[in-house]
Amino acid sequence: MDRQDERTTGRPTSSHWGAYDVLVSGERVVGVRPGAGDTDSSPISRNVPDAQHHATRVAAPAVRRRWLENGPGADGLRGSPADEYVELDWDAVLDLLAAEFDRVRRDHGNTAIYGGSYGWASAGRLHHSQSQVHRFLNTIGGYTRSRTTYSHACVEVLLPHVVGQGGTADLLERAPTWEAVAEHTDLVVTFGGLRLSNTWNASGGRARQTAAEGMRAAAGAGVRTVSVSPLRDDTVDEMGAEWLPADPGSDTAVQLALIHTLFDEDLVDRAFLARCTVGAGVLRDYVAGVRDGVATTPEWAEELCGLSAGTLRGLARRMAAGRTLVNVGWSVQRTRFGEQPLWGGVALAACLGQIGLPGGGFATGYGSSGNYAGGSTPSGLPRFLQGMNPIDASIPVARVADMLLHPGEPYDYNGRRRTYPDIRMVVWSGGNPFHHHQDLARLTRAFGRPETVVVAETHWTATARHADIVLPSTTSLERDDIAASQGDLRVRAMPRAVPPHGSARDEYDVYADLAERLGVRAEFTEGRTAAQWLRRIYEQWRARYATALPDFDAFWAAGGVDIPDRVADTTLFGDFRADPDTHPLGTPSGRIELYSETIDSFGYDDCPGHPAWLPASERLGSERSRRWPLLLVANQPRGKLHSQHDMGAYSRSLEIADRARMRMHPGDARARGVADGDVVRVHNDRGSLLAGVETSTDVRPDVVQLSTGAWYDPSSPEATCVHGNPNVLTADTGSSALSQGTTGQHVLVEVDRYDGDPPPVRVFEPPRLRPR
Ligand SMILES: Nc1nc2c(c(=O)[nH]1)N[C@H]1C(S)=C(S)[C@@H](COP(=O)(O)OP(=O)(O)OC[C@H]3O[C@@H](n4cnc5c(=O)[nH]c(N)nc54)[C@H](O)[C@@H]3O)O[C@H]1N2
Ligand SMILES: Nc1nc2c(c(=O)[nH]1)N[C@H]1C(S)=C(S)[C@@H](COP(=O)(O)OP(=O)(O)OC[C@H]3O[C@@H](n4cnc5c(=O)[nH]c(N)nc54)[C@H](O)[C@@H]3O)O[C@H]1N2
Ligand SMILES: [Mo]
Numbered sequence: 001m002d003r004q005d006e007r008t009t010g011r012p013t014s015s016h017w018g019a020y021d022v023l024v025s026g027e028r029v030v031g032v033r034p035g036a037g038d039t040d041s042s043p044i045s046r047n048v049p050d051a052q053h054h055a056t057r058v059a060a061p062a063v064r065r066r067w068l069e070n071g072p073g074a075d076g077l078r079g080s081p082a083d084e085y086v087e088l089d090w091d092a093v094l095d096l097l098a099a100e101f102d103r104v105r106r107d108h109g110n111t112a113i114y115g116g117s118y119g120w121a122s123a124g125r126l127h128h129s130q131s132q133v134h135r136f137l138n139t140i141g142g143y144t145r146s147r148t149t150y151s152h153a154c155v156e157v158l159l160p161h162v163v164g165q166g167g168t169a170d171l172l173e174r175a176p177t178w179e180a181v182a183e184h185t186d187l188v189v190t191f192g193g194l195r196l197s198n199t200w201n202a203s204g205g206r207a208r209q210t211a212a213e214g215m216r217a218a219a220g221a222g223v224r225t226v227s228v229s230p231l232r233d234d235t236v237d238e239m240g241a242e243w244l245p246a247d248p249g250s251d252t253a254v255q256l257a258l259i260h261t262l263f264d265e266d267l268v269d270r271a272f273l274a275r276c277t278v279g280a281g282v283l284r285d286y287v288a289g290v291r292d293g294v295a296t297t298p299e300w301a302e303e304l305c306g307l308s309a310g311t312l313r314g315l316a317r318r319m320a321a322g323r324t325l326v327n328v329g330w331s332v333q334r335t336r337f338g339e340q341p342l343w344g345g346v347a348l349a350a351c352l353g354q355i356g357l358p359g360g361g362f363a364t365g366y367g368s369s370g371n372y373a374g375g376s377t378p379s380g381l382p383r384f385l386q387g388m389n390p391i392d393a394s395i396p397v398a399r400v401a402d403m404l405l406h407p408g409e410p411y412d413y414n415g416r417r418r419t420y421p422d423i424r425m426v427v428w429s430g431g432n433p434f435h436h437h438q439d440l441a442r443l444t445r446a447f448g449r450p451e452t453v454v455v456a457e458t459h460w461t462a463t464a465r466h467a468d469i470v471l472p473s474t475t476s477l478e479r480d481d482i483a484a485s486q487g488d489l490r491v492r493a494m495p496r497a498v499p500p501h502g503s504a505r506d507e508y509d510v511y512a513d514l515a516e517r518l519g520v521r522a523e524f525t526e527g528r529t530a531a532q533w534l535r536r537i538y539e540q541w542r543a544r545y546a547t548a549l550p551d552f553d554a555f556w557a558a559g560g561v562d563i564p565d566r567v568a569d570t571t572l573f574g575d576f577r578a579d580p581d582t583h584p585l586g587t588p589s590g591r592i593e594l595y596s597e598t599i600d601s602f603g604y605d606d607c608p609g610h611p612a613w614l615p616a617s618e619r620l621g622s623e624r625s626r627r628w629p630l631l632l633v634a635n636q637p638r639g640k641l642h643s644q645h646d647m648g649a650y651s652r653s654l655e656i657a658d659r660a661r662m663r664m665h666p667g668d669a670r671a672r673g674v675a676d677g678d679v680v681r682v683h684n685d686r687g688s689l690l691a692g693v694e695t696s697t698d699v700r701p702d703v704v705q706l707s708t709g710a711w712y713d714p715s716s717p718e719a720t721c722v723h724g725n726p727n728v729l730t731a732d733t734g735s736s737a738l739s740q741g742t743t744g745q746h747v748l749v750e751v752d753r754y755d756g757d758p759p760p761v762r763v764f765e766p767p768r769l770r771p772r
Contacts, residue, residue, distance in 0.1 A: 004023060004025065004030055004031055005025055007025050007026060008023050008024065008025045008030060008031070009023070009024055009025075010022070010023055010024075010033060011023075011024055011495065011497040012035060012036075012492070012493070012494075012495070012559055013476065013477060013494055013495075013497055014123050014124075014205045014476075014483030014492050014494050015044075015045065015048075015122065015123050015205050015476065016120060016122070016123050016201045016202065016203060016204065016205050016641050017042045017044040017045060017200050017201050017205065017641055018035070018038060018041060018042050018044075018045065018200065018205055018206060018208075018209055018370075019035040019038060019205060019206070019207050019208070019483070019492055020032050020033065020034055020035045020038070020041055020045045021033050021034075021035055021036075022048060022049075022477060022497050024497050024498055027498050027499055028052075028053060028498065029048060029049045029052045029053065029477060029497065029498055030049055031049055032045045032046060032048055032049065035207075035208075037207075037208055038207075038208045038209060039208075040208070040209040040210075040212050040213065041209065042200035042201075042209060043639075043650050044200055044201075044639065044640055044641060044645075044650060046648065046649050046650035047639075047640055047644075047645035047646075047647075047648020047649060047650050047651050048477075048645065048648065049648075049649070050645070050647055050648045050649055051459070051475075051644075051645035051647060051648045052475060052477060052498070052501075053501070054459065054647050054764070055764070055765065055766055056459045056460040056461075056647065056764060056765070056766050057458065057459055057460075057472075057501045057502065057504070058457055058458065058459060058460055058464065058470055058471075058472035058473070058502075058504065059087075059472060059501060059502025059503065059504070060087040060088075060089075060472060060502055060503050061087065061088055061089070061090055061092075061093035061094075061469075061470065061471055061472060061503070062085040062086065062087050062088070062469075062470045062472075062769065063085065063086050063088055063093060063096065063468065063469055063470075064078075064083060064084075064085055064086075064467065064468045064469075065083070065084040065085065065086050065770070066083070067452070067468035067469070068086055072100060072103070072424075072451035072452045072468075073451050074448060074449050074450070074451060075448055076445070076448040077448070078444070078447050078448050078453065078466050078467075078468070079434075079444050079447060079448075079462070079465055079466040079714075081714060081715045081762075082768075083465065083767060083768070084767070084768040084769075084770060085470065085767055085768065085769050085770070086769075086770050086771075086772055087769055087770070087771050087772060088772055089503075090503065090505070090510075090513075092772075093469060093471070094510070094513055094514055094517060095517065096469070097454065097469055097514060098514055098517035098518055100425065100452050100469075101113070101140060101425070101514070101518060102518065104424050104425045104451070104452070105140065105141055107424075108422070108424050110137075110140070110141040110142040110143055110390070110391050111142075111143075111144055111391055111393045111421050111422075112144075112421070112422060112423055112424040112425060113137065113142075113143040113144065113423070113424070113425045113426075113427060114143065114144045114400075114403070114404075114421075114423040114425070114426045114427065114450075115133060115134065115137040115143035115144065115145060115427045116144070116145055116146030116394075116395070116397060116400065117129070117130050117133050117134070117146075117427060117428050117429050117430065117431055118130075118146055118149070118150065118397050118400075118431045118433070118436070119428070119430045119431015119432060119433075119436070120203070120430070120431070120641060120642060120644070121429070121430025121431065122430070122475065122476040123204050123205040123476060123481075123483045123485075123494070124476050124479070124481030124482065124483055124494055125204070125381060125382045125383060125384060125481065125482045125483065125484065125537060126382075126384050126481050126482060126508070126530065126533055126534050126537060127474075127476065127479050127481050127506060127507065127508060127530070128384065128430070129429045129430025129431075129456065129473070129507060130429065130430055130431075131384050131386055132384075132429065132507040132508055132511055133427060133429040133430070133456070133507065133511070134386040134387075134389075135384070135385070135386045135387050135511070135524065136511035136514065136515060136524060137389075137427065138386060138387040138388060138389050138390070139387060139515055139520050139523045139524045140515070140518050140520060141390060141391070142389045142390040142391030143389065143391060143393075143427070144391065144393040144394060144395065144421050144423065145389060145391075145393070145394045146394060146395055146396070146397035146400070147394050147395070147396055147397060148396055148397055148398075148739070148740075148741065149397060150334070150397060150398060150436055150741075150742045150744075151330055151334075151368075152172075152330045152333060152334075152364070152365075152368075152741075153333075153338075153396065153397070153398065153735065153739045153740065153741030153742065154333035154338040154339045154342055154735050154738075154739045154741045155168065155171070155172065155330065155333060155342060155364055156168070156739070157339075157414050157738055157739035157740075157741070158339040158342055158343060158607075158738060158739055159171065159342065159346075159364075160586070160587075161587065161593060161596045161598055161599055162342075162343060162346055162587065162592060162593050162594075162596065163346065163573075163585055163587065163592055163593075164585035164586025164587045165586045166585070166586050167573065167576075167585050167586065167587075170570075170572050170573070171362070171363065171364055171365075171572065172364070172365060172372075173376050173486060173487070174376045174567070174570045174572060175363045175365060175366070175372060175373040175572065176325075176358070176359060176363075176373060176569060176570065176571065176572065177214065177373050177374065177375060177568055177569055178210075178211070178213075178214025178215060178217060178218050178373060179214065179217065179568070179569070180358060180359055180569050180571075181214075181218045181223060181325065181359055181373075182214075182217050182218040182220075182221035182223060183221070183358070183359065184323055184357075184358040184359025184360070185218070185223050185323050185324070185325050185359035185360065186222075186223065186224065186321075186322030186323045186324065187223070187224045187225075187226065187318060187319060187322055187323070187324045187325070188218075188223060188224070188225045188226070188324075188325045188327060188366075189225075189226045189228070189315070189319060189324060189325070189326050189327070190225065190226070190227055190228065190229075190235075190327040190328075190329065190366065190367065191228045191229075191251045191254075191255075191326075191327065191328045191329060191332050191341060191345065192228070192229060192234075192251075192327075192328060192329020192330070192331045192332045192367070192368075193227050193228075193229040193231065193234025193235055193329060193331075193367055194215060194225070194227065194234065194235050194236075194239070194241075194327070194329075194366055194367030195234045195235075195329075195367050195368075195635070195636070196211070196212055196215070196235075196236050196367075197636070197638040198367055198368055198369065198370075198636050199211030199212065199367060199368075199369065199370045199372075200370060201369065201370055201641050202369050202370035202371035202374070202485045202486075202488075203369070203371070203485055203486070204371075204381070204483060204484055204485030204486070204488070205483050205484075205485055205488075206370050206371060206374065206485055206488050206489070207484075207488055207489040207490035207492060207560070208489060209370065210370075210374055210489075211367075211370055211372075211373075211374070212236065214373070215235075215236055215238075215239055216236065216238045216239070218239075219238050219239040219240060220238075224240075224242070225239045225240070225241035225242070226241065226242045226244060226315065227241040227242065227243055227244065228244045228246050228251060228254060229243070229244075229245065229246075230245055230246075230247075230248050230631075230633055230699065230700050230703040230705070231633070231635075231698055231699055231700075231705060232245070232697070232698040232699075232700075233698045234367075235367075244307055244311065244315075245306070245700035246305040246306060246307050247304065247305050247306045247619070247620045247621070247631075247702075248335075248619070248620070248631050248633055248703060248745075248746055249332075249335055249336075249616050249618070249619045249620075249631075249746055250301075250304050250305035250306070250619075251305075251328075251332050251341035251344065251345075252337070252340040252341045252344045252611065252612070252613050252614075253296070253300075253301040253304040253305050253613050254301055254305050254307065254312065255341065255344035255345060255347070255348045255611070256286075256287055256296035256301065256344060256611070256613055257296055257297060257298045257300065257301035257305075257309075257312045257316075258312060258315060258316040258319065258348055259283065259287050259296070259344075259347060259348055259351050260287040260288070260295065260296045260297050260298070261298060261312065261313050261316035261317070262316055262319075262320060262348075262351045262352070263284055263287060263288065263351070264297075265316070265317070267316065267317070267320040267351075268351045268352075268353070269351065269352060269353020269354075271353070272350065272353030272355070272577075273350060273351065273353070273594075275580060276350070276355065276356070276576070276577060276580050276591055276592055277350050277591050277592040277593070277594050278589040278591045278592075278593055278594065278595060279593055279594035279595025279596070279610060280350075280351075280594055281595075282594065282595035282609075282610050283347055283351075283594045283595065283610055283611070286610060286611075286612065296613065297309070298310075298312040298313050304613070304615075304621070319348075319352055320352060323354060323357065323358075323359050323360045324349075324352055324354060324360060325354075325359060325360055325361065325362075325363060326345050326348050326349040326352075326361070326362050326363070327345075327362075327363045327364065327365075327366045327367070328341055328342050328345040328362075328363075328364045329364070329365070329366070329367055329368050330364065330365060330368045331368075331633075331635060331745050332745075333364075333735065333741065334735075334741065334742055334743065334744055334745040335616060335618075335735065335743050335745050335746050336606075336616035336617070336618060336731075336733060336735060336736075336743045336746075337606060337607070337614040337616055337735065337736060338735040338736075338739070338741055338743065339607050339735060339736055339738055339739055340607075340611055340612060340613070340614060342364065343610070343611035344611040345362055345364070346362050346592065346594075346611075347594050347610075347611050348362075349361045349362035350362075350592055350594060355572075355573050355577065355592065356571065356572070356573040356574050356576055356577025356578070357571070357574075357577070358571045358574075361572060361573065363572075370485075371485050371486050371487045371488065374486075374487040374488075375487035375488075375489075375566050375567060375568045375569075376486065376487045376566070376567045376570070377484075377486055377487055377488065377563055377565070377566055377567075378565055378567060379541075379544045379545065379565055380541070380544070381484045381485075381486070381488075381491065381541065382482050382484070382491065382537040382538050382540070382541040383537060383540075383541070384533060384537055393421050395418075395420065395421075396413055396734070396739070396740035396741070398437070398438075398734065398740060398741060398742040399411065399420075399734065399740055400433065400437060400443075400446070401437065401439070401442050401443045401445075401446035401732055402420065402446075402732070403420040403421065403423060403446075404423055404426075404446035404447065404449045404450065405442075405445065405446050405449065406420050407420055407421065407422035407423065408420065408422055411740075412602075412604070412737035412740075413737065413738075413740050414602075414738055414739070414740075415598070415599075415601075415602045415738075423449075423450055424450055424451045424452070425450055425451060425452045425453075425454070426447070426450045426452070426453045426454070427454045427455075428453075428454070428455045428456070428463060428467075429455070429456035429457075429471075429473070429507060430456070431463070432461045432462065432463045432642065432643050433463055434461065434462030434463045434465075434466060434712045435461070435462065435463075435642055435643035435708065435709065435711070435712065435725065435727070436642065436643075436708075436727070437727060437732070437742075437744075438727055438730040438731055438732040438733075438742060438743065438744045439686055439687075439727070439728075439730060439731060439732035440687070440712060440720070440721070440725070440727050440728045441686065441687055441720060441728065442686075442732050443732070444466070447466045452468050452469070453466060453467045453468050453469075454467060454468065454469045454470075454471070455467035455469070455470050455471070456470075456471040456472075456473045456507055456510070457470060457471070457472070457473060458472070458473050458474070458475050458504070460766050460767055461643065461711065462711060462712040462713075462763070465767055471505075471507075471510055472501075472502060472503060472504040472505070473504055473505070473506075473507055473510075474500045474501075474504045474505060474506050474507075475501070475504075476494060477496070477497045477498055478496055478497075478498060478499065478500045478501070478504065478506075479496055479506050479530070480493075480494065480495055480496050480530070480531065480534060481494040481534070482494060482534065482537065482538060484563070487566065488563060488566070489562065489563065489566065490560045490561065490562050490563060491538075491541070491555075491560060491561050491563060492559065492560040493555065493556050493558075493559050493560055495556075506530055508530045508533070509530065511524060512524055512525050534552075535552045538552045538555060539551070539552055542555075545564055545565070547564055549561055549564065573585075594610060594611070595609055595610045596609050596610070597609065599738065602737070602738065604736060604737040604738055606736035606737055606738075607736040607737060607738040607739075616743075616746070617748075618631070618731060618743070618746045618747050618748050619631065619746070619748075620702050620703075622748070624748055625748050627748075627750075628684045628685075628748035628749050628750050629702070629748070629750060630664075630668065630702060630703065630704050630748065630749050630750060630751060631702060631703050631704070631746060631747075631748055631749075632682065632703075632704050632705075632706055632726060632729065632746070632747050632748070632749045633703055633704070633705045633706075633745065633746065634706060634707065634708050634726040634727070634730060634744055634745055634746070634747065635705065635707050635708070635745065636707060636708065636709075637651075637707035637708060637709035638654065638707065639651040639653070639654040639709075640709055642708065642709050643708075643709045643710075643711055646709060646710060646711045647711075647764045651709075655692060656677060656679075656691075656692025656693065656694060657677065657678075657679045657692040657758070658692070658723075658760075658761050659679065659690055659691050659692045659710070659722070659723055659724045659758075659761065660689075660691045660692070660706060660707070660709075660710035660723060660724025660725070660726075661691070661692055661693075661694055661706075661707075661724075662680065662682065662691040662692065662693055662694070662704055662705065662706040662724070662751075663693075663694045663695075663696045663698070663699045663704065663705045663706075664693060664694075664695060664696070664699060664703075664704040664705075664751065665695070665696070665697065665699050665700065665701045665702075665703070666695040666696075666697065667701055668701055668702065668704070668751075669693065669695045672751055672752065672753060673753050674693055674695075674751065674753050675693070675695070676693060676694060676695050677692065677693065677694075678692070678693045678753055678754070679691070679692055679693075679753075679754040679758045680692075680693050680751050680752060680753055680754055681719060681751070681752045681753075681754050682704070682706065682724075682726075682729065682749050682750075682751050683719075683729070683749060683750060683752070684729050684747065684748060684749050684750065686728065686729055686730075686731070687719075687720035687721070687728035687729055688719045688720050688721075688728065688729075689719050689720060689721040689722070689723070689724050689725060689726070689728050689729065690718070690719050690721075690722045690723070690724060690754060690758055690759075691706055691724040692724075704749070704751060706724065706726045707726075708725070708726055708727065708744075709725075710723045710724040710725045711723055711725070711763040711764070712725045712727070712728070712763065713725075713761055713762060713763035715759070715761075715762035715763065716759035716762075718758070718759045719759075722758065722759050722760075722761055722762075723761045723763055726744075726747070727744060729747045729749055730743070730744045730747045731743060731747060
């Protein structure tokens with residue numbers, strides 16, 4: 001802010017972390033300020049001024065020297081810190097790239113192109129990176145795509161079996177607002193907290209931050225909260241939540257003990273179970289121990305979760321005594337057997353008989369995203385269509401390294417035995433797998449396999465440093481766009497604030513020029529410029545409304561328009577509950593499936609036909625924990641969205657000794673001779689990292705918290721990552737054969753004090769670049 005002068009002007013913009021103004025002086029972003037009307041603006045935008053002009057911006061198209069000299073081919077040295085890039089002009093790079101697309105599709109077919117390209121990219125309905133790259137790849141004959149998300153793959157795959165596809169969509173998109181919770185709910189029991197900093201982000205960004213005020217209003221209206229979580233500060237103080245610091249990964253044991261108590265004390269709603277569910281008998285037999293001889297009593301769970309049997313019994317009784325909402329945060333399913341705490345949560349809510357009542361039942365996502373429970377937008381949002389993919393090849397998104405390492409080999413997924421395609425070319429745009437994927441040493445080996453890796457990026461991320469061809473992309477501040485998210489209050493104009501950095505270009509123009517070289521420009525552009533598309537996607541959206549909305553020019557001049565038919569409130573499963581025969585769920589039985597014959601028929605021992613306790617190995621008390629005694633929780637970073645803008649002022653202000661901040665209980669620190677502010681080496685058999693320590697009683701004993709998002713820095717042999725990216729430690733194992741979701745949330749580690757001068761963090765310097 002101190003760089004402002006009389007030439008400084010405020011320009012409105014939008015990001016996943018909200019709407020705000022950037023302060024621009026000349027051609028530079030010099031500061032940010034909250035957007036008009038956003039009283040709860042997120043601090044994440046404070047990273048923007050540094051990130052926008054940082055030394056790691058990709059300034060020119062660049063080709064890896066080894067690829068340029070040797071041509072396409074597998075190369076185990078991809079990502080080596082010694083790699084050198086040659087800067088070329090756009091025409092030269094696009095010629096090379098078009099020829100390579102042509103070679104690969106001709107010799108190996110379009111299936112050999114992996115274009116999953118998972119990632120958050122930036123807000124903006126037109127210049128959304130994945131939409132752009134997928135449309136382009138569809139136009140040139142298709143690609144192998146990815147299914148589901150890192151966020152909540154178990155929700156996406158399991159819940160359709162349990163509550164149907166429509167029920168799953170409702171749970172994700174139409175959950176009751178905090179206002180409804182305030183009005184109807186007595187008790188929220190949340191597995192995985194309600195982490196305020198997570199609500200700062202919503203895919204597409206919200207016009208205004210509304211989650212915090214919603215949570216505070218609910219607390220003010222007398223709603224009580226019980227937070228099952230390893231961290232005390234996973235709820236805002238004003239909620240006065242009761243903290244139950246259960247062992248991470250023990251949620252299903254807690255739920256099964258609660259269910260046991262409800263059956264045992266005759267607190268279950270038998271009429272609801274009979275009318276609206278199937279499989280209640282199987283569940284009852286399982287918790288009673290009829291099926292395997294183990295009754296899931298509170299005493300049984302005590303051992304597994306660390307909460308007392310009395311606490312669990314008392315909680316079950318309180319849940320049955322009033323209107324209770326069971327929330328399962330997405331973190332708890334980002335684990336091995338992550339399907340179980342979801343299914344257990346549904347079963348628990350079903351036993352209480354409150355599914356379909358206002359403010360009661362089951363939810364998954366409060367506290368996980370800014371637009372969860374923020375309303376819904378039935379008419380949709382302005383959209384840039386991706387077209388049709390002529391290739392029917394896909395993988396579950398978190399199996400990317402497996403796919404690259406095991407072409408042609410079989411794997412299981414949601415009842416099918418499938419085969420990994422043989423990928424020759426990887427195209428990534430708007431995502432950072434060397435931030436988001438697990439076991440980065442393994443991912444590095446996997447990225448050595450394809451013949452060509454192409455990355456479009458704004459910054460020299462670790463992923464860009466694993467690419468053969470790097471295309472410099474504009475940031476959202478450098479282009480005109482439209483922002484809005486699901487359930488948003490307003491569709492906003494995002495006018496360009498500053499000119500492009502170096503020779504960065506909009507991906508739309510880059511793909512149009514590539515399409516031209518491949519003879520399909522007209523198919524890609526339909527004869528329109530980006531500016532014409534912007535108008536068109538707005539006008540197409542406007543045409544969905546009978547009421548008069550401003551035309552594009554008026555909308556642009558006004559800076560936005562309120563979404564007319566936003567629905568603030570719904571009671572999930574209300575119709576179904578009232579009359580399950582007339583409004584059946586999209587499950588085989590039409591009911592909530594507490595036992596699924598379909599899932600049972602798959603025969604997976606890591607996901608049986610009903611919610612069950614399955615002990616993971618990355619868990620306190622496991623065999624593995626004898627060697628690696630601390631459970632590291634790799635949750636979402638407070639200071640940024642994933643790895644984006646990690647070099648920014650706010651993100652860096654949270655670092656300790658220039659590295660990611662790791663929180664640990666003072667007792668665990670003392671036992672290792674570690675003090676506040678120390679640098680530590682965190683390690684297991686997959687890798688090691690350096691982090692800075694904050695001791696805190698907000699973290700329960702035996703747990704350490706190291707959020708994701710530190711830029712991966714393999715520049716020193718002292719550690720796999722000297723900057724603190726937890727994904728050098730996490731296991732690249734699927735949640736189960738059913739969902740194959742990521743399991744990155746939990747990993748067992750040991751922590752040692754690092755003595756001496758730690759190696760410097762080098763990743764905020766650009767790679768070695770050479771003009772041609
Ligand atoms: N251990 C562990 N790992 C996790 C998780 C966890 O809980 N634990 N969480 C997971 C989850 S839920 C997710 S969603 C993933 C997120 O993982 P990602 O979505 O891959 O993470 P981002 O850092 O947001 O990556 C987006 C990239 O897009 C780039 N970008 C931004 N705008 C543009 C643009 O306009 N054009 C182009 N070409 N690039 C752009 C940014 O510079 C950035 O590098 O991480 C997952 N990883
Ligand atoms: N600031 C910020 N916000 C974000 C993101 C970001 O990168 N930065 N990412 C966004 C994305 S893509 C997503 S998918 C969502 C993710 O939303 P979530 O999955 O809800 O977020 P996390 O922060 O990973 O986890 C929330 C809390 O769960 C607790 N937890 C971890 N393991 C367990 C467990 O086994 N049992 C219980 N009961 N609790 C556990 C941890 O204490 C953690 O703080 O967040 C979104 N919001
Ligand atoms: Mo996510």
